[in-house]
Amino acid sequence: MSRELKLRIISGIVMAAVILTATWYGGIMFRAIAGLLSLLIYYEWSTITKLSDTNPTGYAWGWFSVAVMSGNTIFGESSLDLPLLSGFAITAALFPILRGPNWWLVGGLVYSALSGISLAAIRGEESTGLVAMLFVFAIVWATDILAYFVGRAIGGPKLAPSISPGKTWSGAAGGTFFGLVAGGAVTLAYHGSISLTVLLLALALSIFSQIGDLFESFIKRRFGVKDSSNLIPGHGGFMDRVDGLVFACFTVFLIAVVHAAVTGDVPGSGDGILLGF
Template sequence: MNIMSNWTELQKRLLSSVVLIPIALFCLWYGRWAYDLLILGVMVGLVWEGENLLNQSMKGVRGFALLLWPLCAGLIAIKGAWLMVFYLGMSGFFFGLRAWIPLFVSIVGGSSLLYLRGRPDGLYETLFVMAVVVASDSTAYAVGRLVGGPKLAPAISPGKTVSGSIGGLLGAALMGGLVAFYAQAYWSLSAFIWGGVIGVAAQAGDLGESAVKRRVGVKDSGTLIPGHGGLLDRFDGLLFAAPLAALLAYRAGHMAFWALGL
């Protein structure tokens, strides 16, 4: 029965991936309105899911305003008015600390992804971040299952191992180097290093969301994506990695952020 249940779950994951990955890649490649709409939808969805996860009421005017907040922030970010985005994100504290957390996380993460894609090398920089996060998550899972060993943070996420974390770090570094090579046709040591650093941020985001779910006593943040759980389950690492990459990109100016010296 357990084998059949695992197989059914795996089928759901694969089918969801077959549908979602091409859509995400098309939006990333095409950019413009397709990418903007994708990120805006994710921002609103993250707030809806986060507020429900924290048992915040989404009824009436308050619920409508909570969903309107990230949408407005995203639209302002598309226009490049970053100071206004910051003010809007901070003003969400008006709803109370518990309700503000999902708002702030959604606005910071979503705005960072919009900023990255809007840069001169935005396609490759955004692809770099997304690919590194996926590689970190996938290799951490695979190595953890194959090697096992001591738990990384048993009080937060009993399934994560030290070996998996190291594997995820190496996978993230390798993917960073590969994406940078694809973008510029030569190998870059700094790309491997920044890939690893962003991989650490992705793992921190994963652990952070696991801690919240453990605190509220749920397995998944939602049920929107069959076999994968909710948006927060899929975007937790990216919500930490994207702001870091955006800060690096801002510092890098017109060159790709992975070319920054250490």
């Protein structure tokens, strides 16, 4: 076994142990992980897109914005998440307008901050939040892992050759299938039954997790970068590891926000946005 593979395995085990432990305990431990993830993603995004060179003022504003929102994710009120994010993003949009077209600042700010916000919102403080978070993890991880193995075994037409040459349609279909199986297994273990709504949600999360993977690949290809960073031994950067997860969480968060807006059924503080999961 090569040294790089050993590092990859050890790093993967450590990351999984930390994330699952924080998910189990919830509370400030999980919110701290979510807030830290936002900061790490902004660091990697701004490094990839060279924000410090192209827009130093906006780059500094982005750090301030993400730091404040991460602090609110950990210690503040979830009701302030979207107002803060909207205010900081609108202000950040003024920098490209005044200094030239650099919308990577706004994109990075929203992407990084919403990553932590959506994770914390899904987990909440209740036991249902734990199950909901495990539901998301199971779908994303099964999709990612099995898409790789199915794609390698079957091959066939490429999914998006100009963005990620290694991905195939067979891998995408296999990943989606096993994502549905994993999400269904978590639901069955908790509820004892599976509804069509849950299956449709699992399908959406699997598809959008793969879109998230392609999205990050597009950014790296656009800027000629192989890994988002070298912060994780053997794995590259945090964006490389959570690209599918954050898009799946964005999907859950958006569905929950739209549902709350339409029905007026807003979970209480700490309930988690999938209280009815």
